[in-house]
Amino acid sequence: MAETLLKAENINRYYSVRTGFFGKKATVRALSSTSFKLQAGKTLAVVGESGCGKSTLARVISMIEPPGQGSFTLDGTTIKADEPASQLIRSSVQLVFQDPYGSLNPRQKISQILCEPLVINKPELNAAQREEQARQMLQLVGLRAEHYDRYPHMFSGGQRQRIAIARALMLKPKLLVLDEPVSALDLSIQSQILNLLVELQEKLNLTYLFISHDLSVVKHMADDILVMYLGRVVESGGVAEIFNDAQHPYTQALLSATPIADPLLEKNRIQLQGELPSPLSPPSGCAFNPRCPVVQEKCKVESPELRLSGTHSVSCHFPQGD
Amino acid sequence: MAIDDTQAQSETGAYELQRPGRFREFWSYFSENRGAVAGLIVFLSFILIAIFADFIAPYSPTDQFRGNLLQPPFWQDGGSTKFLLGTDAVGRDMLSRLIHGARFSFFIGLIVVSLSLLGGVTIGLVAGFVGGWVEVMIMRLMDVILAFPSLLLALVMVAILGPSLINAMLAIAIVLQPQYVRLTRAAVLAELPKDYVTSARMVGSGTLRLMFITVLPNCLAPIIVQAALSFSTAILDAAALGFLGLGAQPPKPEWGTMLSEAREFILRAWWVVTLPGLAILITVLSINLMGDGLRDALDPKLKRS
Numbered sequence: 001m002a003e004t005l006l007k008a009e010n011i012n013r014y015y016s017v018r019t020g021f022f023g024k025k026a027t028v029r030a031l032s033s034t035s036f037k038l039q040a041g042k043t044l045a046v047v048g049e050s051g052c053g054k055s056t057l058a059r060v061i062s063m064i065e066p067p068g069q070g071s072f073t074l075d076g077t078t079i080k081a082d083e084p085a086s087q088l089i090r091s092s093v094q095l096v097f098q099d100p101y102g103s104l105n106p107r108q109k110i111s112q113i114l115c116e117p118l119v120i121n122k123p124e125l126n127a128a129q130r131e132e133q134a135r136q137m138l139q140l141v142g143l144r145a146e147h148y149d150r151y152p153h154m155f156s157g158g159q160r161q162r163i164a165i166a167r168a169l170m171l172k173p174k175l176l177v178l179d180e181p182v183s184a185l186d187l188s189i190q191s192q193i194l195n196l197l198v199e200l201q202e203k204l205n206l207t208y209l210f211i212s213h214d215l216s217v218v219k220h221m222a223d224d225i226l227v228m229y230l231g232r233v234v235e236s237g238g239v240a241e242i243f244n245d246a247q248h249p250y251t252q253a254l255l256s257a258t259p260i261a262d263p264l265l266e267k268n269r270i271q272l273q274g275e276l277p278s279p280l281s282p283p284s285g286c287a288f289n290p291r292c293p294v295v296q297e298k299c300k301v302e303s304p305e306l307r308l309s310g311t312h313s314v315s316c317h318f319p320q321g322d
Numbered sequence: 323m324a325i326d327d328t329q330a331q332s333e334t335g336a337y338e339l340q341r342p343g344r345f346r347e348f349w350s351y352f353s354e355n356r357g358a359v360a361g362l363i364v365f366l367s368f369i370l371i372a373i374f375a376d377f378i379a380p381y382s383p384t385d386q387f388r389g390n391l392l393q394p395p396f397w398q399d400g401g402s403t404k405f406l407l408g409t410d411a412v413g414r415d416m417l418s419r420l421i422h423g424a425r426f427s428f429f430i431g432l433i434v435v436s437l438s439l440l441g442g443v444t445i446g447l448v449a450g451f452v453g454g455w456v457e458v459m460i461m462r463l464m465d466v467i468l469a470f471p472s473l474l475l476a477l478v479m480v481a482i483l484g485p486s487l488i489n490a491m492l493a494i495a496i497v498l499q500p501q502y503v504r505l506t507r508a509a510v511l512a513e514l515p516k517d518y519v520t521s522a523r524m525v526g527s528g529t530l531r532l533m534f535i536t537v538l539p540n541c542l543a544p545i546i547v548q549a550a551l552s553f554s555t556a557i558l559d560a561a562a563l564g565f566l567g568l569g570a571q572p573p574k575p576e577w578g579t580m581l582s583e584a585r586e587f588i589l590r591a592w593w594v595v596t597l598p599g600l601a602i603l604i605t606v607l608s609i610n611l612m613g614d615g616l617r618d619a620l621d622p623k624l625k626r627s
Binding site for chain 2: 090095116120168
């Protein structure tokens with residue numbers, strides 16, 4: 001059993017927004033009581049549709065925003081809502097953004113982009129040492145030495161994402177939060193970046209929190225999966241258990257929506273009705289009840305807890321085991 | 323797997339080396355605007371004249387030729403090639419005074435733009451980064467300054483500080499400040515939510531580093547244009563203050579001051595009044611034309627790609 005690198009307990013993140021100019025203050029429950037564990041050297045994938053709180057989770061874990069309530073323990077250090085984490089802890093988590101065009105400073109050369117983390121966090125290094133480390137990193141992510149002195153606009157999307165990964169790795173973080181790292185890229189480039197990520201994980205013993213809405217990518221990358229709906233975890237477990245034995249009706253619908261490249265296969269698609277409810281006013285009881293194909297009276301009243309059902313945890317009153 | 327994207331890069335590498343540099347690209351946009359190029363040429367020649375005034379000017383700007391009072395330019399009856407553009411009421415050579423006046427104008431433009439640029443950009447960065455009530459205070463203060471007619475406000479300040487060229491420049495710099503503050507703040511607010519700023523924060527950049535190294539270089543294009551355009555505003559305002567007797571004091575050959583000294587001769591000797599005015603007009607026009615070209619070349623929204 002590998003050691004636990006990250007343990008999140010009941011993380012909440014609410015935003016208060018004003019509806020209209022004179023409107024009342026309302027609360028967006030972007031993330032409600034989310035708990036999970038992440039083993040060192042493994043990949044935990046977070047999946048769910050747009051607006052389900054995936055990116056909020058990424059921002060909280062990478063300490064851009066503090067958790068509203070609850071806490072998480074990272075490598076033995078606990079981070080709480082009202083205690084700002086030290087820079088040392090912060091630099092052990094780095095984030096790779098979705099859009100490689102916005103995440104690199106257009107006025108900085110690659111050399112500056114890669115050296116900046118070292119200039120700030122390791123002032124004991126001199127310029128030659130920084131350059132050596134940056135050049136090694138460039139090679140590690142599969143770019144060539146002459147790319148070192150170029151500007152971001154001279155690169156393609158895939159190359160930019162390699163640079164973004166290189167920058168995130170400059171401080172030798174333990175945990176890399178990947179916020180949909182390939183969804184802005186071409187399909188052919190996607191697989192290269194994913195293979196690079198797998199390779200880097202083996203070489204550097206990295207732990208990934210992999211956020212995605214592409215289930216085929218998740219199947220390829222992840223060891224464990226966290227399915228989210230409206231800011232809550234609805235199902236979590238190993239990748240094989242979720243894909244073979246999904247028990248929550250939402251997970252089943254999500255899986256059935258994945259395209260399969262086989263025209264002869266009879267598709268048994270579960271189509272969800274309606275849209276994602278507004279997180280401003282989540283439905284009472286189970287958050288999924290207005291769209292659930294197997295909804296019952298109890299679901300409209302009582303909110304289900306995440307509990308063990310068969311091989312993994314599900315938050316449903318009536319898990320749909322086969 | 324298809325082509326490795328780093329591999330593909332090496333094939334296109336040859337093109338990449340020929341890719342026009344930033345200056346080349348800028349110049350190709352800038353030179354499309356003929357007025358801008360003409361403005362740039364006039365502006366550069368004025369700068370050269372200002373720098374080498376001591377060598378170009380035939381006489382000292384304060385030498386008085388008592389025998390040649392109010393002599394007309396050489397092409398008019400009574401003019402001579404000894405004083406190409408004539409002399410003023412105390413016999414000073416107009417051409418020499420105009421050439422030396424260029425020095426004052428560029429000195430004013432440079433100092434005023436530097437002062438208001440430094441102050442305005444810093445205040446704008448602070449407003450954009452800090453936010454909250456600090457931002458509200460700063461922006462409302464700038465609105466108050468903007469609400470006054472600029473020349474009137476400069477007049478009041480010079481009246482308080484006492485008439486001199488330095489005080490006039492200070493006053494104009496303060497009057498021009500709000501434009502930079504607003505521009506910088508707007509650009510900062512547009513840049514702040516971008517991912518590269520977040521990632522700079524994540525690796526632990528301090529606020530000062532974020533302000534000046536991460537964000538400011540990305541906000542520069544509109545600020546450069548504003549600096550070029552306010553160069554001419556500064557010259558114009560300084561000339562206006564000089565004309566009202568609150569800027570450079572005689573016998574300094576500042577164009578606005580020259581205008582005001584020569585007011586009473588407007589009917590008798592047109593050249594004493596017209597020539598300094600023309601000098602101001604041509605300088606301001608050339609700078610404005612150049613500024614427009616700069617805006618076209620630097621503003622990505624106006625680029626056709």
